Amino acid sequence: MKKGFKKVLGAALAAVAIFIGGTQSAQAATTLTVGASSSPHAKILEHVKPELKKQGINLKIKVFSDYILPNKALANKEIDANYFQHEPFLKNWNEKNNGTLINAGAIHLEPIGVYSKKYKSLKSLPKNATVYVSSNTADYGRVLQIFKDAGLITLKKGTDLTNATFDDIKTNKKNITFKHTFEAKLMPKLYEANEADAVVINANYAVQAGINPTKTAIALEKKTSAYANIIAIRKDEKNNKAIKALVKVLRSKSTQKWIEKEFDGAVIPVASTK
Template sequence: MLLRTLLAGATIALLASAASAETIKVGVTPGPHAQILEAVKPIAAKKGLDIQIVEFSDYVVPNTALAAGEIQANSFQHQPYLDNQVADRGFKIVSVGTTVNFPIGIYSKKYKSFDDLPAGATVAIPNDPTNGGRVLLLLRDKGYLKLRDGVGFKPSVADITDNPKKLKIVEIDAAQLPRSLPDVAAAGINTNYAKEAGLDPVKDPILREDPKGPYVNVIAVRAVDKDKPFVAILVESYRSPEVKAFIDTTYKGAVLSSW
C-alpha cells in the first residue's frame, strides 16, 4: 500500500511538472545551430522549459516569424545582421545573449591558395549585406581589395576602391553558395552552410576570418518578451558548461563558444 501510494504521488508530481512546463518555439538554421539547440533542450527541460526547434532554410524568415509571434526566439544570426534587419524592416527584436562564433571562410574547388586565383576570377559572396560585407572585409584585411573608408560592417561591392586582381564579385543566396563552387573560382561561405555541404571549416578554407570580432551569434526575442522568465532560462541553458563541452568536442574549432 505504501509503495502504491508513493508511486501514485510520484506520478502526480511528474504530471504536475509536465503541466507547468512552458513550451517555446526557437527558430534556427540547419546544421550547427540546430545541433547545438538539441544539446540545450534537456538542460532547459530540467528548468521547466520545453524547447521546440523550428528549422528555416534561409536567413530572412526566422526574424519575420519571430516578429510575427510564430516563434518565441531564434538563434542563427550575429549582431550586425540583426542590426541590419531591424534597421531595414523595422522589427522590434532584440538580442538577449551571445552564443557562438562561426569564422567565415573562402573556399575553392579549383585553387589551393587565394594567391593562385587568376586575374578576373569570379568570387561568390552572400547576397545579404552583412555576410556579403563580411567576405569583402576579409578580402580587404588579407590585402586583396581596398574599400572606401568608413564602410563599417556592411560594405558592398560599390565600396571597392581598388581591386588589383580585377576579381568579379557575384552575390548569391548564402544557402546556395556551396553549390556554386564548381562554377566559380572561390566562394565565401558561412560555417553552417559549409558544414552542411560536407566542407571542413577549419581545414578547407583558402582564407579564413579572424575568430575575434563582432560576428558572435546571438539569441534574439521580441522586445516585449525580453524580460519574460523563459528568456533567462533559454540563455542560461545555452551558455552552460555542458553545451560548451558539446561545442568544443563536436566542432573542434569550427564553431567557437562565446563564454
C-alpha cells in the same frame, strides 16, 4: 460502516491531491519554441534540451531552411525566439522591415570562409578572378575584411564594415569581380559546380554540406570577428525567464566544450572569441 466511509473518503482525497499536483506540475512546465537553422543551431539546441527539461522548460525546435522566414515567424509570434543570425543581420532586417527584434545573447561564431577547387590561397587567385558571394548584404563586411586582410583590396576611408558593400572597395589589386546574386544556401552547390575561381560560404551551410571550414577553406574569418550568432527575441520578451535560462545554458562551460568538440573548430563558442 463509519470505518468504510473514512477509507473511501481518504482514497478520494488522495486522488484529488494527485490530480491537483499533476495539474500544477503541468502548469509549472514552460514550453519554449525556438526557430533555428538545421546545423549547427538546431543540433546545439537539441544538446541542451535535457538540461532545460531539468529546469521545467520544454524546448521545441522549429527548423528553417533559409534566412528570411525565422525573423518573420518571430515578429508574428509564431515562435518565442530564433537562433540563426548575427547582430548586423538582425539590425539590417529591423531597418528593412520596421522591426523591433533584439539580441538576447551571443552564443557562437560561424567563421565565414572562402573556398576554391582551383587555388590553395587567396593570394594565388589570378587577375580578373571571379568570386561568388551570397546576396546576404549583412555578410559583405565580413567578406571584405577577409580580402583586405589578405592584402588584395583596400577600402575607402571611413568605411563601416557592419554596413559596407562592394562599392566601398578603393583599390582592387587583382581586379576581382565579386558576383553577389545567389541565395546563401546555394553556395555549397556553386562551390561543387566549380564555375567560379572561389566561392564564399557561411559555416552553417558548409557544415550542412559536409564541408569542414577549418580543413577546406583557403581563407577563414578570424576568431575575433564581431559576427557571433545570437538568440533573437521580441522586445517584450526581454525579461522572459525561460529565454534567459536558454541563453545561460547555451553559454555554459559544458556546452562550450561540447560545441568545440562536436564541430571541430567549424563553430566557435563566444567565450573563445574574446
